[in-house]
Amino acid sequence: xxxxxxxxxxxxxxxxxxxxxxxxxxxxxxxxxxxxxxxxxxxxxxxxxxxxxxxxxxxxxxxxxxxxxxxxxxxxxxxxxxxxxxxxxxxxxxxxxxxxxxxxxxxxxxxxxxxxxxxxxxxxxxxxxxxxxxxxxxxxxxxxxxxxxxxxxxxxxxxxxxxxxxxxxxxxxxxxxxxxxxxxxxxxxxxxxxxxxxxxxxxxxxxxxxxxxxxxxxxxxxxxxxxxxxxxxxxxxxxxxxxxxxxxxxxxxxxxxxxxxxxxxxxxxxxxxxxxxxxxxxxxxxxxxxxxxxxxxxxxxxxxxxxxxxxxxxxxxxxxxxxxxxxxxxxxxxxxxxxxxxxxxxxxxxxxxxxxxxxxxxxxxxxxxxxxxxxxxxxxxxxxxxxxxxxxxxxxxxxxxxxxxxxxx
Amino acid sequence: xxxxxxxxxxxxxxxxxxxxxxxxxxxxxxxxxxxxxxxxxxxxxxxxxxxxxxxxxxxxxxxxxxxxxxxxxxxxxxxxxxxxxxxxxxxxxxxxxxxxxxxxxxxxxxxxxxxxxxxxxxxxxxxxxxxxxxxxxxxxxxxxxxxxxxxxxxxxxxxxxxxxxxxxxxxxxxxxxxxxxxxxxxxxxxxxxxxxxxxxxxxxxxxxxxxxxxxxxxxxxxxxxxxxxxxxxxxxxxxxxxxxxxxxxxxxxxxxxxxxxxxxxxxxxxxxxxxxxxxxxxxxxxxxxxxxxxxxxxxxxxxxxxxxxxxxxxxxxxxxxxxxxxxxxxxxxxxxxxxxxxxxxxxxxxxxxxxxxxxxxxxxxxxxxxxxxxxxxxxxxxxxxxxxxxxxxxxxxxxxxxxxxxxxx
Numbered sequence: 128x129x130x131x132x133x134x135x136x137x138x139x140x141x142x143x144x145x146x147x148x149x150x151x152x153x154x155x156x157x158x159x160x161x162x163x164x165x166x167x168x169x170x171x172x173x174x175x176x177x178x179x180x181x182x183x184x185x186x187x188x189x190x191x192x193x194x195x196x197x198x199x200x201x202x203x204x205x206x207x208x209x210x211x212x213x214x215x216x217x218x219x220x221x222x223x224x225x226x227x228x229x230x231x232x233x234x235x236x237x238x239x240x241x242x243x244x245x246x247x248x249x250x251x252x253x254x255x256x257x258x259x260x261x262x263x264x265x266x267x268x269x270x271x272x273x274x275x276x277x278x279x280x281x282x283x284x285x286x287x288x289x290x291x292x293x294x295x296x297x298x299x300x301x302x303x304x305x306x307x308x309x310x311x312x313x314x315x316x317x318x319x320x321x322x323x324x325x326x327x328x329x330x331x332x333x334x335x336x337x338x339x340x341x342x343x344x345x346x347x348x349x350x351x352x353x354x355x356x357x358x359x360x361x362x363x364x365x366x367x368x369x370x371x372x373x374x375x376x377x378x379x380x381x382x383x384x385x386x387x388x389x390x391x392x393x394x395x396x397x398x399x400x401x402x403x404x405x406x407x408x409x410x411x412x413x414x415x416x417x418x419x420x421x422x423x424x425x426x427x428x429x430x431x432x433x434x435x436x437x438x439x440x441x442x443x444x445x446x447x448x449x450x451x452x453x454x455x456x457x458x459x460x461x462x463x464x465x466x467x468x469x470x471x472x473x474x475x476x477x478x479x480x481x482x483x484x485x486x487x488x489x490x491x492x493x494x495x496x497x498x499x500x501x502x503x504x505x506x507x508x509x510x511x512x513x514x515x516x517x518x519x520x521x522x523x524x525x526x527x528x529x530x531x532x533x534x535x536x
Numbered sequence: 537x538x539x540x541x542x543x544x545x546x547x548x549x550x551x552x553x554x555x556x557x558x559x560x561x562x563x564x565x566x567x568x569x570x571x572x573x574x575x576x577x578x579x580x581x582x583x584x585x586x587x588x589x590x591x592x593x594x595x596x597x598x599x600x601x602x603x604x605x606x607x608x609x610x611x612x613x614x615x616x617x618x619x620x621x622x623x624x625x626x627x628x629x630x631x632x633x634x635x636x637x638x639x640x641x642x643x644x645x646x647x648x649x650x651x652x653x654x655x656x657x658x659x660x661x662x663x664x665x666x667x668x669x670x671x672x673x674x675x676x677x678x679x680x681x682x683x684x685x686x687x688x689x690x691x692x693x694x695x696x697x698x699x700x701x702x703x704x705x706x707x708x709x710x711x712x713x714x715x716x717x718x719x720x721x722x723x724x725x726x727x728x729x730x731x732x733x734x735x736x737x738x739x740x741x742x743x744x745x746x747x748x749x750x751x752x753x754x755x756x757x758x759x760x761x762x763x764x765x766x767x768x769x770x771x772x773x774x775x776x777x778x779x780x781x782x783x784x785x786x787x788x789x790x791x792x793x794x795x796x797x798x799x800x801x802x803x804x805x806x807x808x809x810x811x812x813x814x815x816x817x818x819x820x821x822x823x824x825x826x827x828x829x830x831x832x833x834x835x836x837x838x839x840x841x842x843x844x845x846x847x848x849x850x851x852x853x854x855x856x857x858x859x860x861x862x863x864x865x866x867x868x869x870x871x872x873x874x875x876x877x878x879x880x881x882x883x884x885x886x887x888x889x890x891x892x893x894x895x896x897x898x899x900x901x902x903x904x905x906x907x908x909x910x911x912x913x914x915x916x917x918x919x920x921x922x923x924x925x926x927x928x929x930x931x932x933x934x935x936x937x938x939x940x941x942x943x944x945x
């Protein structure tokens with residue numbers, strides 16, 4: 128039994144003291160919502176995890192820079208449609224201007240504002256539209272605004288992604304809410320700290336700043352860094368958490384016994400959002416859990432899981448419902464992982480596919496049945512140690528090609 | 537001007553002393569040719585380069601093992617349709633049996649026979665069909681049989697791939713011929729020695745054995761290891777060269793001044809075949825040369841070229857004719873290469889796309905014109921040193937997904 132409760136229809140504004148909005152500024156041809164604002168009525172401890180790309184977008188550069196000297200934040204302003212990436216000095220000025228405008232409207236300091244952008248790379252932000260959008264976003268701030276914010280950060284997503292849980296910490300009810308966006312250009316970055324899409328987590332827990340940062344990093348490596356849609360890491364990947372302490376609990380520190388409860392709830396929230404991204408993967412029809420077990424070293428398990436999850440041949444076979452296990456073993460074989468091929472077992476759900484590196488003899492029809500499911504688990508057992516790694520991924524379909532061949536924003 | 541002449545319609549049987557055949561044994565439902573034999577009437581110096589997969593197919597294991605104690609070969613027997621990979625001890629026995637049967641029919645020793653297989657992984661070879669096929673292949677050996685062999689090794693290929701050149705070495709005419717197959721599961725292995733599909737090179741040059749081996753490795757790293765279709769390396773990748781000395785030239789050694797001429801011709805043959813694989817890439821509509829220039833270290837150029845060539849987002853954008861350069865920079869950014877993003881220039885053919893990490897201001901329509909070509913070159917200039925790396929790749933299309941979702945052999 129878990130130590131937390133899922134709050135139906137909850138999101139980033141369910142935790143006390145948070146409001147949010149999602150509005151149409153006019154950045155998208157579709158006229159869909161394109162700017163979001165999340166606001167904490169009091170300064171919140173904050174931490175972030177960001178893309179490790181050598182071309183980080185301007186807002187990522189700004190956020191990382193601001194976090195060097197400040198970890199108290201009150202707002203996140205986000206636009207979708209334009210990524211403000213590969214936009215040079217002007218791009219950085221535009222990101223700074225977004226922080227200033229938001230701060231000015233909210234009567235706070237620019238250093239207390241996170242800026243995020245997502246969308247087309249290489250295009251400058253139309254700052255007149257952004258300026259109006261910020262005014263509008265502040266005007267529409269509401270304690271019911273979480274869903275609007277979730278909708279406004281979408282690009283090729285087909286559904287907004289939000290979640291909230293509550294838990295009891297020594298008599299105080301604490302909430303953790305989150306939203307995320309992402310459906311393509313999704314891959315783990317393989318480095319720490321790292322992140323792989325946009326996600327914003329709010330909590331009314333009172334939690335010490337350094338601890339918050341390390342809990343975020345741990346949660347990211349078990350959630351957003353475990354999903355891959357197409358192996359392409361973005362220039363804008365960002366996960367931000369703000370903890371405003373409005374729940375009134377005794378401040379959580381590295382020594383608090385309640386940390387495990389909080390961690391469990393935070394992991395749930397972030398894994399829920401990470402999985403939601405894979406469920407919504409561009410054009411995908413399958414959700415596949417790739418579990419690699421009993422590797423000698425953690426790195427070997429990770430390399431195998433990563434190669435299988437990103438193999439185009441595996442991903443198209445899953446789409447075709449083809450139990451072609453040769454492609455799975457081939458991917459493990461070229462992954463760079465070290466293991467003994469003669470010891471390897473492979474299972475599709477509970478059906479043995481390969482035993483000791485050879486065909487297990489299960490009827491093809493039985494394996495095809497497994498692959499007909501919308502979700503299945505592929506378990507590669509290296510029988511060589513006790514290290515494991517798990518990834519969530521999806522198939523690659525005609526629709527994926529269509530979306531990405533035709534996505535001229 | 538090059539030092540060699542391309543021989544129209546030439547192939548592996550153009551060099552003196554080689555015969556070949558390609559026949560239908562009955563391994564493919566289609567009834568297409570499925571077994572090939574290449575035979576040298578005298579023992580030939582031989583060398584090979586093979587997949588670095590941890591799951592090498594049985595014939596790869598056998599060939600590498602035989603090459604440890606012997607480098608004089610007279611024959612290569614190849615079947616398509618079944619890969620004899622992940623087939624355990626029985627698979628190895630079957631590969632050995634193929635060598636024995638071929639040797640017996642040809643009245644040579646099993647250690648003088650290379651065995652290759654390509655096709656579905658995890659299935660055992662039907663040895664009765666193989667046995668009849670070997671008999672038939674020997675019966676059909678002909679000095680005009682090169683094209684039949686090229687056809688018989690195809691799986692998802694749409695065209696056979698063969699080439700031959702001649703060159704003059706101190707008054708003697710020497711030939712280098714080759715065939716190859718491959719249209720998917722194609723990626724460089726990133727290790728040396730390595731190879732990435734099936735290719736067989738014959739030459740009537742007299743060339744010293746150790747030299748032959750090192751020339752092959754060099755030629756592989758500039759040809760087959762520079763192409764990627766889908767990033768999936770196969771369990772069966774094999775390149776074999778046989779040099780039978782029938783041209784009567786003075787034996788080429790490491791000290792011969794003619795080596796550069798021979799190398800130039802061999803490089804041409806292998807690059808021709810490697811490019812032919814990309815031209816025939818499953819469902820591809822574009823041939824893209826990815827050229828990374830002026831990296832500080834060779835590894836940085838290679839990492840960038842590899843990430844761009846394998847990026848699903850780049851490959852689908854090329855299919856869509858979308859000049860989306862953000863995806864190219866994003867791929868370079870996550871490649872793991874080290875460079876200064878503010879120094880980076882990007883060109884599509886000769887059109888500047890990015891200068892110093894930002895939009896070069898070239899009209900979108902001009903860039904779209906470049907991408908309308910069946911072939912174009914993308915040049916990423918890191919302006920950070922003098923190391924280069926070049927890859928040949930292709931777009932990913934609906935047809936690729938179709939072929940690989942529906943390829944149930």
